[in-house]
Amino acid sequence: MTFFLVFFSFVFFVSCANQDSVVPDTLRIGLSAEPDTLNPITASDAYASRINSYVHDSLIDRDLDTLEFIPKLATHWKISSNHLEYIFYLRKGVIWHDGHPFTADDVVFSFETILNPKVEAPFLRVYYADISKVEKIDDYTVRFVYSKPYFLALSMCGSIPLIPKHIYDTETAFSQNPANRSPIGTGPYRFIEWKTGKRIILERYENYWDKKPAIKKMQFKIITDDTVTLQVLKKGELDLASIRPIQWIKQTNTKKFEESFYKLEYYVPGYNYIGWNNVSPLFSDAKVRIAMTLMIDRKKILEKINFSLGKIVESPFFIGTDQYNTSLVPHPYDPQKARILLSEAGWKDTNGDGWLDKNQITFRFNFLYPSGSKFGERLGPIMKEDFKKVGIDMSIERMEWAAFLDRIEKKNFDATALGWSSSFETDPYQVWHSSQAKIDRGSNFISFENPEADFLMEKAKVEFNEAKRNKLYYELQDIISREQPYTFLFVNSSLVVVSKRFENVVVHKAGIETKEWVPKN
Template identity: 30%
Template sequence: MGAIRGTLQLRPRPRRSRYSFLKIVCCWLLAVFCFFGFFHRANAQTPENILIVGQIAEPKSMDPHAATALNDFRILMNMYDGLVRYKPGTLEIEPALAKAWTISKDGKHYTFTLRQGVKFHDGTEFTAEAVKFNFERMLNDTHPYHKTGPFPLAFFFSVVESVIVKGRYSVEFVLKEPFAPFLSNLAYPTGLIVSPAAVKKHGKAFGRQPVGTGAFQFAEWQGNQKVVITRNTAYWDSAPTLEAVIFRPITDANTRVAEMLAGGIDLMVEVPPDNLAMFEKAKDVTLYQQTGPHVWFLILNMKHGPFKDKRMRQAVNYAINKQALVNNVLQGTAVIAAGPTPPVFTWAYNESLQPYPYDPEKARKLIKAVGYQGEKLTFYVTEGGSGMLEPVAMGTAIQADLAKVGLKVVIESYEWNTFLGKVNPGLGEKADMAEMAWMINDPDTLPYLALRTAAWPDKGGFNSGYYTNPEVDALLKAARKTTDQAQRGQLYRKVQAIVHDDAPWAFIAHWQQNAVAHHSVKGFQLQPSFFLLLKDVQKQR
């Protein structure tokens, strides 16, 4: 009966939406089914040796250089390889398409020895020329295939000055300056290697006709229905056991739960908090949970509107009852955030920072001091997306908290890809605040891509709220050049303290990721990177 109890603990709101009502009914029915022993999957509905995964949204692109969302990355990591990769279960780097590498003493030259005999899914050979093509395509705006972008996360490799082919299976990256996160960024999806021949053949349509070297190869994409990838029998790191994987976009969380119960899917990512207790008790499924490098926050518009004033931004942080959100809406599946860096990065996390306390009276005083006159504040909320943590319920609860301190917040909700299309180009004069979540691979990633002045949207970054602080810019630049981890950590801790005070975001929570799989699924594990790695997964009846 945990699903009923969890739902009823939600705090009262001025108006309960139709979405919330339907959610309560659905959760109640699921709890009743579980209680009376009707939790029985129709195993015959899923084919033998084909894994069906319930995704949270329709993917946007299968081009790893163009993709930005975890939802897409979960598919891409199974179709492509990078020069290096994260060791399973860690964020440590290990060889992939490069079997070895050396780093010069000055930290500016990385030379990779490539594996020989590796083929792209189209039959063309993986060579040093292919590596050069991939990175020049992203970074060189005069490259003949640069227009097949845009490449929003090319920021990851902006420090690359040149890529030099040293031999058929040897390639050197020359950096403009030492860059500590370089290998980690190469393991990120933006560093995955695509087939040059396929890009030349399909041009801008490559994102719908992807070709990599990975354990699975692209077979089919039916919009809003499924993406199918099939076993690469010639995979250099041994062929996977699964014949195929089908990724089904099921945006509504309750529908994903119902599909899991009915046997329509074998593996479900991002289990709604209301259903965790039910899946924990179920006999024929396994619930997986793991803390990872995740941040859920509200972007506040510092270019237009009242949030240009720091006091107003701090007021929002004081006004939101984050403990209630974590306890009631997320039901203990997250911890309160004190700043932009997840505590999983112990060497860089600023433990001296405390989350903004829930203090509505202080929020009211700050709002009054600013001179807010009841202007409408537009709040972008998504219906679902990568790591967004019950976004509709979170959004309406936050709206209610802000109403208590006198802020007139109006929600505009959108499906995930439409939402990204509104937020990523910058809030501008369209909105005052927006939900956002990031899963990151290094303490550098999120602040560099979303808090630097040079990362404003019109400059190609994700600083959608237009935050700027020259001291933060300088600290981030210094941290990227420092290869000593202790020194890097000290610099990142300073960044966190400044950003905490400037409050360009409302810092909400760090999520404990989860997934649920039927017992027939063997060899699955969650990754700290939040990616899905399915090569070693088996399906046994």
């Protein structure tokens, strides 16, 4: 269960014309941001994760409807009664896309690579820190041994990102290995091409160990501008789209469109937020962060920008699970109370210029968002105007995704708007524990630190009773609500459009699965 960064316009568009020119067994998907890498161990964004899900298989998977664990590269597994040992029995006859056999050596090597401090994977390493060793019993049996129990151990061991030892165990620096841009996996699709700024192409792997999908080619087209993407859509050059609310409400309701496309609405784990840099002199005080939340009319924003397609959230847990604390009292839109809190924190207009100041420093900050995020583009001006009414001066800066991520990971920002994509059962340690604020490329990039919160997360990690664990998480959510390191926004409706030239398009509890789709012709 790893969190992956996303911005608000993670868009996949769909074709609606020129159907006759379409290659029937090719699925064309719009990608609104370009991955930095396709190495499954170092990739930290949802764009790479999506592509890698076709190239790489995991030891175990989850049933799309029941969410129960099912075999994948491991045929079965055993768990010790003390929850410290996990033995996986690997499927024989599986080969990497270059024809080399997949064995326990690859699993052990992948684990050792994740734990290597020279490898830039701190967001992933945190989940495996309590494993004392991973050992090869034989070519097709591997054992994970924990130093202490972890309630997500089966999930994390079973989903460990796997890389081929024979490709990476070389003198070439890990970050410079050519396979980072041309990955070799064991999944149903093999990598074919990555043309920077244009496209990434995958092709069905004909020697795949499991049932081969009907779609033979996956083409990801990199289009970072929503307007251009819509133009490409109308030309009939894309097949799958996760569209924006305005497009869902106003631009996809014609009879012609509905005859050509399925419109699918559902929720998947994740949430959007505004993150305040907690070590900034402006946002180090919880009173100030609470005031910022009180000045943001989330209901109006949800209605105005998202056309009410979503649900306002108050915590980092998925609202559709028992982990979410439904007793949290929502922070209302209350600019007057915000003024009082800011005054108590020492921010007042002492010179009559209309701007709040403290110790001769004007309350002025920069709001940073990634290019391609239409939500961020519309959110910024609304925030700027509301903050100005209270005496806070906010500037707005947009950056290309890779450069934006670099700024965020280096904590070189004041405030930003982003989202986390996760799973149905989460461990908040990666994003919220103070240790993750002290490491390079850690996911706690807003630098939230609270000893009581750390204690609750550490205690929850070893608690296997779900009710008791959730109680600990409820307490954690109370702390986060009081501290407001984020202004939590919404869990957005997934608004997906799929061409009706594909059949067997089903919405499962876990979402949609393109690998089970079948071209009509």
